[in-house]
Amino acid sequence: MNFDVIIIGGGAAGLMFAIEAGKRGRRVVVLEHAERLWKKILISGGGRCNFTNVGASAAHYVTSGSPHFCKSALARFTPNDFIALVEKHGIAYHEKKLGQLFCDFSSKQIVELLEAECAAAKVEIRLECRVVEVRKNARFEVETNLGMFTSDSVVIATGGLSFPKLGATDFGYRLAEKFDLKIVPRRAGLVPLTFAEKEQRFYAQLSGISLDVIATVPGATFRENILFTHRGVSGPAILQVSNYRKATDPIGLNLFPEKSAQQLLEKQRSEKKELTTVLSQWLPQRFVQAWCEQNFPSRPMNRFTPREVESIAARLHSWQIQPAGDEGYAKAEVTLGGIETNELSSKTMEARRVPGLFFVGEVVDMTGWLGGYNFQWAWASGCAAGGAV
Numbered sequence: 082m083n084f085d086v087i088i089i090g091g092g093a094a095g096l097m098f099a100i101e102a103g104k105r106g107r108r109v110v111v112l113e114h115a116e117r118l119w120k121k122i123l124i125s126g127g128g129r130c131n132f133t134n135v136g137a138s139a140a141h142y143v144t145s146g147s148p149h150f151c152k153s154a155l156a157r158f159t160p161n162d163f164i165a166l167v168e169k170h171g172i173a174y175h176e177k178k179l180g181q182l183f184c185d186f187s188s189k190q191i192v193e194l195l196e197a198e199c200a201a202a203k204v205e206i207r208l209e210c211r212v213v214e215v216r217k218n219a220r221f222e223v224e225t226n227l228g229m230f231t232s233d234s235v236v237i238a239t240g241g242l243s244f245p246k247l248g249a250t251d252f253g254y255r256l257a258e259k260f261d262l263k264i265v266p267r268r269a270g271l272v273p274l275t276f277a278e279k280e281q282r283f284y285a286q287l288s289g290i291s292l293d294v295i296a297t298v299p300g301a302t303f304r305e306n307i308l309f310t311h312r313g314v315s316g317p318a319i320l321q322v323s324n325y326r327k328a329t330d331p332i333g334l335n336l337f338p339e340k341s342a343q344q345l346l347e348k349q350r351s352e353k354k355e356l357t358t359v360l361s362q363w364l365p366q367r368f369v370q371a372w373c374e375q376n377f378p379s380r381p382m383n384r385f386t387p388r389e390v391e392s393i394a395a396r397l398h399s400w401q402i403q404p405a406g407d408e409g410y411a412k413a414e415v416t417l418g419g420i421e422t423n424e425l426s427s428k429t430m431e432a433r434r435v436p437g438l439f440f441v442g443e444v445v446d447m448t449g450w451l452g453g454y455n456f457q458w459a460w461a462s463g464c465a466a467g468g469a470v
């Protein structure tokens with residue numbers, strides 16, 4: 082079982098690597114510990130796989146290392162390159178919003194695309210293959226329950242820790258440690274946030290309400306929807322800020338992202354209508370009731386002073402919430418942190434200090450925003466390394 086390259090992990094990045102290296106005539110084998118491939122792709126994007134984002138650039142990635150690290154790979158395999166593959170396979174797709182491309186029908190079509198490309202590139206795949214040890218002598222030796230594999234190069238594409246029920250493991254990080262490569266501490270990313278128990282009663286009454294907001298934490302602002310859940314907050318706005326938020330940061334929510342609350346309220350300040358009735362013109366009634374009880378008990382508008390109206394408007398534009406934790410890897414779409422980028426070549430993803438050893442995809446300390454950026458990184462980093470072996 083001698084190969085040019087052994088790829089450990091058969092997800093988006095590993096398979097893109099295998100396709101690229103296979104097309105270049107390399108003999109490649111993918112070792113996957115699960116009983117089948119594609120699990121994450123199948124459930125991604127709510128079953129329609131948000132396979133890329135037309136605007137993907139370095140600005141859409143979070144890393145503790147150099148923000149420039151991803152530029153080379155992203156420039157050499159662009160969203161248009163993946164779109165060309167999608168079109169070549171006749172897959173209908175659409176832009177949902179903000180440059181996010183989804184299949185019209187099913188993520189299964191992306192799986193079929195990758196399967197066809199793997200077959201054309203003569204990629205060999207071994208399922209239920211458990212790697213026991215990786216050694217580097219004259220060649221790499223990968224000892225598994227299916228026997229010993231040897232190769233000139235090994236690619237680690239085992240992903241992050243998110244969604245353990247789909248087969249996530251810490252294998253890639255352990256292997257990096259074994260080869261003395263530095264790792265940025267990991268934490269859940271693109272993850273719903275939770276409130277402390279004493280606050281959960283207040284937020285539980287908002288469960289199911291979705292609002293269009295501008296969410297802000299130090300260093301990041303997103304205009305998206307927030308969704309209140311029975312334990313905390315979720316929705317795109319919250320998942321996005323979760324990538325940037327330090328544990329103690331409050332989140333500022335602008336509940337009037339387009340209008341001036343001050344002007345709207347001022348116009349109705351001489352009226353007898355209750356504050357709750359007035360605010361319910363723009364926000365869901367159930368939210369308004371709870372929000373007013375917590376912030377400004379409702380009374381007729383004409384009984385608020387101009388100063389009070391000013392404070393109400395200011396709070397509507399900057400309501401602070403303070404989640405206490407997050408839902409963890411079980412519900413996180415990605416893992417922040419990972420193999421330090423300065424351990425790797427940004428052109429090839431090869432470990433600078435361990436020639437022949439490559440890391441691609443989510444195992445690297447490079448995490449995208451919500452919206453197709455994480456698959457784009459998986460395709461691009463896989464392709465960069467696949468062109469280098």
Ligand SMILES: Cc1cc2nc3c(=O)[nH]c(=O)nc-3n(C[C@H](O)[C@H](O)[C@H](O)COP(=O)(O)OP(=O)(O)OC[C@H]3O[C@@H](n4cnc5c(N)ncnc54)[C@H](O)[C@@H]3O)c2cc1C
Pocket residue numbers: 089090091092093094095112113114115118119121122124125126127130131132133210211212238239240241243244247248249250251252413414415441442443444452453454455456457459
């Ligand atoms: C629910 C969900 C929905 C998502 N939706 C989107 C989306 O629509 N768009 C987007 O851009 N991103 C999405 N993401 C993120 C995206 O799926 C990942 O960033 C991307 O799959 C990472 O690719 P990867 O190849 O690095 O890792 P993965 O795709 O996670 O693949 C890793 C592979 O390695 C295997 N493996 C792990 N350990 C071992 C081991 N010890 N031995 C052998 N094999 C091993 C795993 O079984 C898996 O097959 C979503 C994530 C989740 C969890």
